[in-house]
Amino acid sequence: MGKTFAEKVLAKKSNRAEVVPGQIVIVEPDHMLTHDNTSAIIGKIGGELKEYGVARPEMPVIVLDHVIPASDEKTATNHLKTREFVKKFNLKHFYDVGQGICHQVVLEKGLALPGDLVVGSDSHTCSYGAVGAFSTGIDRTEASALLLRGKTWLRVPETIKMTLTNELAPGVTAKDLVLTIIGNIGADGANYQAVEFHGNIGSLSIDDRFVIANMGVEMGAKIAVFPVDKKTKAYLKSIGVKESAYEAVWADKDAQYVRELAYDLSRIEPVVAAPHKVDNVKPVSALDGLEFQQVLLGTCTNGRLSDLEIAADILEGKKVAPGVRFLVLPASKEIFDEALEKGIIARLSRAGAVILPPGCGPCLGAHQGCLAPGEKCLSTSNRNFKGRMGCKDAEIYLASPATVAASAITGKLTDPRKLYQEVRR
């Protein structure tokens, strides 16, 4: 009987000939990601770290990104404790304030490769399915235990197969696709399960795949994963990873799935997730004209070069509407630098954007761009939960970078397709 991607990776990583859904396996992850929560994680095991040390110093990847630069003495002290920990245990994979959002940094530094097993104390660790890695979120306590022991348990998930056909229309993006899927199957539609994407994957860029894998957790998925193809190999080569450095894994043709779904990409249209649930998805046309005080372009979902570029194209020769705060956060320093060199940052800034440092920014409501009661924000981020941007009496709507840029110009929810066609002419 054929095997799914998840069954193959977990069999390999647990040194078994085969595994079946529901089985518990013990695994040693290739990498474990932590971020600003590192100080809390090591704070739980101060004495034990002294006694036992870090089990596998090559495993941890630490990226300071959530509250950067530090917003107060407490967050600054957390960062300081993290730096001291890295130094003390001579950890190799540390990225300090300003390098970017952890998930983007992991990808850019080649720390999640095809067939790898990566866990992280952040729910969006599932992003690395974009390049064919098995990656999933854990909590802080589990991260503490992993520092000490270097291994953990995983339940082998059932798998949903999603087959994509045709191509997205101009002005419609991967964000619209993944929001449509979440609206369709619900916020728990893939709970405990793996999601494999099949079909016309070649029409999606690595950036597109990242958006989709990143939001896997918003449908409850343990992992959301794409096959490795020419585009993956070209991307990995571009960041200096040789083909010999990884072994791609993919499902057998006769693998067993709990559910099979198909999406015709040509039929996807611009959508938004309305408050306060990510699966509360509606066509942009249904809420046409809704007014916003803040619009946000960035985060681990949509802060990549292609996202900044599509926004700059749509905003070309135009200005952000009066009364609208347009915040832009590149997902990493590399992206920021490239966007600078290509003039994209200048174009966005001239159109009226406020450029924030490469980090998580206002997405989690801890600093930089919190909302006031009664305000509405249109955002390319991945969560519209009540209180998410620091205020329980504000509203967050999720959309694509194209929809966000088009809406920044009008100050109201705007279908980007017309504007997009104008700029591409």
Add this chain to the structure above:
Amino acid sequence: MKIWKYDDDVNTDMLFPGKYTYTLATAEEIKPHLLEDLDSEFAGNVKAGDLILAGKNFGCGSSREQPVVGLKAVGIQAIVGKSFSRIFYRAAINQGLLLVECPDAVDAYRDGDEVTLDPEAGLVKVAGKTYSFPKLPPEILAIRDAGGLLPYTLRALKESRA
């Protein structure tokens, strides 16, 4: 014993707002903010032995363990829910907090009903009627029964040295 009942898709931001995640970490710091954006009555009135009754997908969202740490610290007996989000479920095992996945029991509950639990037998009783819930696999129960993942891990580390 009070029963606190909530709807579907209660997310981690409602259980413990994100704005506190990098400044408040200990159980004592977490307690006053538990369920802050979901139910302003909860933190001030919850007592040891209380139960939470939840809809589907409870705890969805972030990998945030603070709600579990806080609920364990205030002495919540268990959360009986229709279903739990994956990371929240793991976090509960890691803190030794009992989660009972039993949609029929949640559906059966009416305000004022008595709810009792027998975790060893895998049974929950609502208004006199008994429902069963699936038990955790033995290797996972061992973690919960050790009092959570850190005590379990420390024991394993000591044994490997012995």
